[in-house]
Amino acid sequence: MECTFIIARFDPDRNPQRYHQRFTVSAEPTDKILDCLIRIRAETDPSLAFRASCVHGICGSDAMLINGRVELACQKLVRDFKTANNFVIEPLPLFAVLKDLIVDLEPFFEKFRQVRPYLITEGEAPELERLQDPQKQKVIDPALRCILCASCTASCPISRVNEDYLGPAALLRAFRYIFDSRDEAADSRLVQLDSEDGVWGCKTMWWCTDVCPKGIPVTKCLGQIKRALKDNRARK
Amino acid sequence: MEHRYDVVIVGSGLAGLRAAIELGHSTRVAVLSKVFATRSHSGAAQGGIGAALGNEEEDSWEWHMFDTVKGSDYLGDQDAIEIMAKDAPRTLIELEHMGVPFNRTAEGKIAQRAFGGHTRSFGQAPVKRACYAADRTGRVILDTLWEKALQMGIRFFNEFQLIDLIVDEGRCCGVVAYELATGSIHVLHAKAVLLATGGAGKIYKTTSNALASTGDGMAIAYRKGAPLEDMEFVQFHPTGLYKLGILISEAARGEGAVLRNRNGERFMERYAPTIKDLAPRDMISRCILEEVRAGRGIDGKDYVHLDLTHLGEDVIGKKLVEIIGFARTYAGVDASREPIPVQPTCHYMMGGIAADADGHVIMDDKGTIFPGLYAAGECACVSVHGANRLGCNSLLDILVFGRRSGKEIRRFVQSAALPAATPGLQQKYAALIQGMLAKEGDISYGQIQAEMREVMMDKVSVFRTEKGLQEAIATVKALKEKYRRIHIRDKGRLFNRELLDVLETGYMLDLAEAITLGALFRRESRGAHSREDYPRRDDGRFLLHSMVRLDQDGVPQLFTKPVTISRFQPKERKY
Numbered sequence: 001m002e003c004t005f006i007i008a009r010f011d012p013d014r015n016p017q018r019y020h021q022r023f024t025v026s027a028e029p030t031d032k033i034l035d036c037l038i039r040i041r042a043e044t045d046p047s048l049a050f051r052a053s054c055v056h057g058i059c060g061s062d063a064m065l066i067n068g069r070v071e072l073a074c075q076k077l078v079r080d081f082k083t084a085n086n087f088v089i090e091p092l093p094l095f096a097v098l099k100d101l102i103v104d105l106e107p108f109f110e111k112f113r114q115v116r117p118y119l120i121t122e123g124e125a126p127e128l129e130r131l132q133d134p135q136k137q138k139v140i141d142p143a144l145r146c147i148l149c150a151s152c153t154a155s156c157p158i159s160r161v162n163e164d165y166l167g168p169a170a171l172l173r174a175f176r177y178i179f180d181s182r183d184e185a186a187d188s189r190l191v192q193l194d195s196e197d198g199v200w201g202c203k204t205m206w207w208c209t210d211v212c213p214k215g216i217p218v219t220k221c222l223g224q225i226k227r228a229l230k231d232n233r234a235r236k
Numbered sequence: 237m238e239h240r241y242d243v244v245i246v247g248s249g250l251a252g253l254r255a256a257i258e259l260g261h262s263t264r265v266a267v268l269s270k271v272f273a274t275r276s277h278s279g280a281a282q283g284g285i286g287a288a289l290g291n292e293e294e295d296s297w298e299w300h301m302f303d304t305v306k307g308s309d310y311l312g313d314q315d316a317i318e319i320m321a322k323d324a325p326r327t328l329i330e331l332e333h334m335g336v337p338f339n340r341t342a343e344g345k346i347a348q349r350a351f352g353g354h355t356r357s358f359g360q361a362p363v364k365r366a367c368y369a370a371d372r373t374g375r376v377i378l379d380t381l382w383e384k385a386l387q388m389g390i391r392f393f394n395e396f397q398l399i400d401l402i403v404d405e406g407r408c409c410g411v412v413a414y415e416l417a418t419g420s421i422h423v424l425h426a427k428a429v430l431l432a433t434g435g436a437g438k439i440y441k442t443t444s445n446a447l448a449s450t451g452d453g454m455a456i457a458y459r460k461g462a463p464l465e466d467m468e469f470v471q472f473h474p475t476g477l478y479k480l481g482i483l484i485s486e487a488a489r490g491e492g493a494v495l496r497n498r499n500g501e502r503f504m505e506r507y508a509p510t511i512k513d514l515a516p517r518d519m520i521s522r523c524i525l526e527e528v529r530a531g532r533g534i535d536g537k538d539y540v541h542l543d544l545t546h547l548g549e550d551v552i553g554k555k556l557v558e559i560i561g562f563a564r565t566y567a568g569v570d571a572s573r574e575p576i577p578v579q580p581t582c583h584y585m586m587g588g589i590a591a592d593a594d595g596h597v598i599m600d601d602k603g604t605i606f607p608g609l610y611a612a613g614e615c616a617c618v619s620v621h622g623a624n625r626l627g628c629n630s631l632l633d634i635l636v637f638g639r640r641s642g643k644e645i646r647r648f649v650q651s652a653a654l655p656a657a658t659p660g661l662q663q664k665y666a667a668l669i670q671g672m673l674a675k676e677g678d679i680s681y682g683q684i685q686a687e688m689r690e691v692m693m694d695k696v697s698v699f700r701t702e703k704g705l706q707e708a709i710a711t712v713k714a715l716k717e718k719y720r721r722i723h724i725r726d727k728g729r730l731f732n733r734e735l736l737d738v739l740e741t742g743y744m745l746d747l748a749e750a751i752t753l754g755a756l757f758r759r760e761s762r763g764a765h766s767r768e769d770y771p772r773r774d775d776g777r778f779l780l781h782s783m784v785r786l787d788q789d790g791v792p793q794l795f796t797k798p799v800t801i802s803r804f805q806p807k808e809r810k811y
Contacts, residue, residue, distance in 0.1 A: 011728060011730060012730070013728060013729050013730050014728065030566075032566075041733065041734075042680075042682040043682070046680075046724075046725045046726040046733070046734035046737075047725075047726040047728050047732075047734070049730070049731040049733060051271075051275075052447055053271050053275045053277070053446040053447050053448050054275070054277065054279070054280050054446045054447075055446065055447060055482075056280075056480075056482045056483075056562060056566070057561075057562075057565070058279055058280050058372070058375060058558070059271070059274070059275040059276075059277075059279055059280070059446065060274065060275065061271065061272070061275045075565055077565075077566070098417060098730065098731070099730045099731045100731075102731055105272070113386055116387075117383045117386065118335060118380075118383040118384055118386070118387045119334065119335030119380075125333040127329075128329060128345075129328075129329055129332040129333075129338075129345060129346050130332065130333070131340075131343070131344030131345065132340050132344050133340070133344055134339070134340040134341070134342065134344070134347075137337065137339075137340055140337065141370075144337055144369065144370075144372070144376055145372065145557070145558075147274075147279075147375070148274050148379075180335070180337070182335070183335075215561075
């Protein structure tokens with residue numbers, strides 16, 4: 001069947017203006033949106049730029065706006081949309097567009113680096129593995145599904161109004177280490193997040209949870225950070 | 237732009253990252269990758285990483301070594317396999333210390349599960365050897381190593397395409413790369429270069445591999461005179477999602493899932509009475525196709541069912557979350573209630589750049605090294621997987637040999653001087669790219685890729701014959717001729733993906749030819765290489781590594797290298 005794709009185009013090297021271009025492509029109901037983009041590039045316009053790699057929702061390359069909502073193009077099929085085979089494809093919001101559907105994620109990863117996204121421990125490591133109670137590990141389990149696709153941060157209204165706000169993805173990674181029973185820097189991590197640019201920037205708007213292509217309850221995880229901060233204060 | 241480093245690592249998957257972490261404190265190291273580091277294909281590994289930790293039941297590195305040798309159909313080099321099996325427990329402890337969130341046993345140790353071909357007591361029964369983090373093991377290890385590299389301040393060149401190796405008087409002294417975002421050429425001078433560029437599954441029509449898995453490093457090393465080893469051994473994973481090839485992890489069978497034909501029969505009981513659905517991948521892929529040929533595919537079609545319905549919510553919800561999602565998203569199947577349609581999918585290259593256990597690229601059957609050039613991970617052939625790789629030995633291979641390469645490179649660069657920078661390279665390669673963009677032609681990369689993928693899938697996949705292979709080699713040669721007429725329509729500078737597609741097509745054609753030549757040479761059936769016209773293994777003639785190298789005129793020449801056999805003499809391979 002025939003599908004219509006209206007795609008946001010931008011190549012600052014050739015034209016400072018952004019515009020939208022209409023393509024028609026034949027597709028099966030079970031084709032991914034990404035398959036359609038690949039077909040448009042192969043058959044019609046090889047200059048159409050987008051990122052993609054694993055094509056099954058694990059590498060996190062191809063988050064974009066599909067019909068106004070942030071999705072992974074490889075994880076949505078044509079049949080998933082009730083839009084009479086019409087699609088509007090645009091780059092992720094929030095970030096600067098480099099070309100067509102490709103955005104500059106450097107600011108996203110910079111926030112990520114700020115939360116010290118690695119295990120911090122003191123003293124010598126034991127000879128064998130550190131023991132970890134499987135029940136304690138369960139706490140961070142949802143956050144381990146994160147693929148750094150930036151869908152949550154791109155959809156977060158607070159990230160749009162406060163450019164210093166760490167944003168849900170970086171906070172989720174902070175959560176992953178704060179509540180990892182092996183990590184020994186939880187207190188200093190919590191202090192770092194105790195501000196409006198940190199976890200209090202979150203106003204529980206649920207967009208991050210709503211758009212997460214891996215089904216991570218991001219807002220709830222951030223809520224656990226807030227609760228830990230409140231508990232710490234109560235103790236003092 | 238010109239840059240100077242001690243070491244340039246090409247590829248940011250686990251082999252490249254592990255080597256970078258080894259080198260980061262003591263040398264100036266840069267990691268260059270065609271995709272952003274966390275998009276690397278190591279992240280798609282699902283089921284686990286093998287190590288005889290014995291956390292769940294008794295295990296030993298010797299059993300692991302034996303299983304790997306037997307799984308390789310006795311073609312793996314046993315000295316290298318011994319190194320890997322012995323180093324596996326240390327590797328796992330190291331990963332845990334870095335922060336990898338492995339699943340845990342009730343007492344808090346790293347949890348382990350059964351996996352294909354891994355047994356106790358030299359083949360007696362399956363053993364729990366695969367350490368795992370649900371069914372996203374590769375992804376969490378990739379994240380952890382990348383984060384470690386960030387902590388160490390390692391310099392990444394993300395979205396840089398490798399264009400060439402700089403080789404001066406036989407020594408590798410850097411790389412030339414193309415920056416996707418700007419279209420500019422970067423020359424990175426270095427004392428040593430490590431290729432960790434991964435596999436080449438995109439040569440085949442149906443594959444579990446990422447779009448980026450186009451064998452760039454293998455092809456570029458080959459063009460620079462390095463031999464490729466055992467290229468005919470291409471692994472088809474038995475359980476790719478029907479029509480799509482997306483991987484449904486062997487972990488499903490490790491947790492108790494079974495394969496069924498159209499009669500609902502658990503057919504692997506007939507083929508591998510001892511370990512059944514946990515037989516190695518080469519064997520199960522053949523069995524699925526045998527069932528299909530006998531008319532026992534589902535609805536008489538070319539797929540079978542993978543049945544998880546009896547596993548229960550607990551196993552599915554805790555250990556197989558991702559694959560349940562894949563089945564739901566792409567096949568519309570609720571795997572807790574109905575079986576998943578599966579068929580073999582191109583998954584892994586056992587062959588690759590001939591390398592030793594310290595990562596040196598080697599040039600001949602005597603182990604002469606290519607100075608300054610190293611290879612590790614799927615792009616290399618050490619060879620630990622021989623004719624067939626066991627599940628969960630790949631993550632192990634790339635971490636063990638990534639680390640060892642890093643150590644060896646550190647030793648080398650501490651004594652080596654930085655080679656004199658060859659002048660004029662930037663202009664030379666910028667002109668080359670300009671020439672490609674300006675060239676007139678009448679064929680698109682898409683046409684060539686489609687024909688290559690079709691013929692390789694049809695004639696050079698699970699079952700092979702002389703006639704089919706001859707047809708394939710003729711087609712690939714004709715496609716190489718057509719490639720000269722390839723046309724790039726996009727003349728843009730920023731993110732010119734078509735230019736990359738064209739380069740990748742050239743790399744894949746070279747590798748398709750090497751794979752097919754190896755398959756023609758090997759008139760026997762061994763591991764993943766199954767010749768219907770030579771159905772038996774022939775140790776008398778072919779207990780050898782096949783090597784293919786380009787001569788001075790660029791024509792591929794075959795030669796052989798002996799297999800190292802230390803502990804286990806070849807025996808019939810039964811499961």
